[in-house]
Amino acid sequence: MDIQVKICGLSDDTAVRAALDGGASHIGFIFFPPSPRHVSIEAARALRAPARGRALAVAVTVDADDAQLDEIVSVMEPDVLQLHGKEGPERVRAVKARYGLPVIKACSIRDAGDVDAALAYRSVADRLLLDAKAPAGSKLPGGNGVSFDWGLLATLDEGVDYMLSGGITIGNVDNALSVTHARALDVSSGVESAPGVKDAQLISQFLRTVDERGHGARSPAEVGQGSFS
Numbered sequence: 510m511d512i513q514v515k516i517c518g519l520s521d522d523t524a525v526r527a528a529l530d531g532g533a534s535h536i537g538f539i540f541f542p543p544s545p546r547h548v549s550i551e552a553a554r555a556l557r558a559p560a561r562g563r564a565l566a567v568a569v570t571v572d573a574d575d576a577q578l579d580e581i582v583s584v585m586e587p588d589v590l591q592l593h594g595k596e597g598p599e600r601v602r603a604v605k606a607r608y609g610l611p612v613i614k615a616c617s618i619r620d621a622g623d624v625d626a627a628l629a630y631r632s633v634a635d636r637l638l639l640d641a642k643a644p645a646g647s648k649l650p651g652g653n654g655v656s657f658d659w660g661l662l663a664t665l666d667e668g669v670d671y672m673l674s675g676g677i678t679i680g681n682v683d684n685a686l687s688v689t690h691a692r693a694l695d696v697s698s699g700v701e702s703a704p705g706v707k708d709a710q711l712i713s714q715f716l717r718t719v720d721e722r723g724h725g726a727r728s729p730a731e732v733g734q735g736s737f738s
């Protein structure tokens with residue numbers, strides 16, 4: 510089975526190249542000023558350019574209004590929008606209708622009730638991103654490098670299209686895939702040398718690990734422009 514991998518929170522060319530050369534299916538850019546991974550819209554436009562036709566570029570936003578999304582969509586030209594705030598199903602529906610782009614809705618998980626709450630977005634989002642809840646005191650809704658109990662997903666209906674996220678590393682990715690049967694992964698802190706500083710070697714190693722352990726990372730050629738799932 511092919512596993513898609515999104516390398517998130519990219520902010521330099523070297524890391525983008527490592528992600529693309531290693532076969533990442535998605536590369537993510539954070540538009541959230543309190544984050545050490547925040548990039549300007551213009552910087553994201555330049556960084557995502559080499560991904561055209563190789564991987565899908567994801568714009569990650571937190572409770573963004575239409576004006577902010579309008580600018581991101583027109584300048585950066587993302588392939589996918591990731592809504593990582595408290596957007597409700599109606600807002601997800603409205604964003605999809607306004608831009609005609611696939612939408613990933615991030616949902617934070619701590620217990621079985623959170624999984625049920627996330628499933629309410631299935632009918633409006635193209636894909637769910639199941640992430641850990643932010644630890645107390647964190648300014649960031651994502652990118653905290655913490656995992657949730659993956660066992661909560663062990664019996665999830667196979668038809669649920671989600672990306673597994675939160676605290677995934679080279680050391681635990683095999684277990685993450687075995688426990689959850691996820692078909693798509695998202696990683697950020699796990700391929701950094703310091704908060705916000707991506708490590709090209711760790712990115713390559715992470716993608717190789719997914720590949721070598723028999724899970725089969727998708728090659729760039731398999732991820733056509735505009736193909737989402």
Ligand SMILES: O=C(O)c1ccccc1NCC(=O)[C@H](O)[C@H](O)COP(=O)(O)O
Pocket residue numbers: 517518537539541544545546569570571593640649650651652653654655674675676677695696697698699
């Ligand atoms: O990464 C951030 O700084 C961030 C800030 C605000 C909203 C979302 C953010 N990240 C979104 C992601 O998709 C991360 O990759 C995801 O939360 C997993 O992060 P990590 O646990 O560090 O692998």
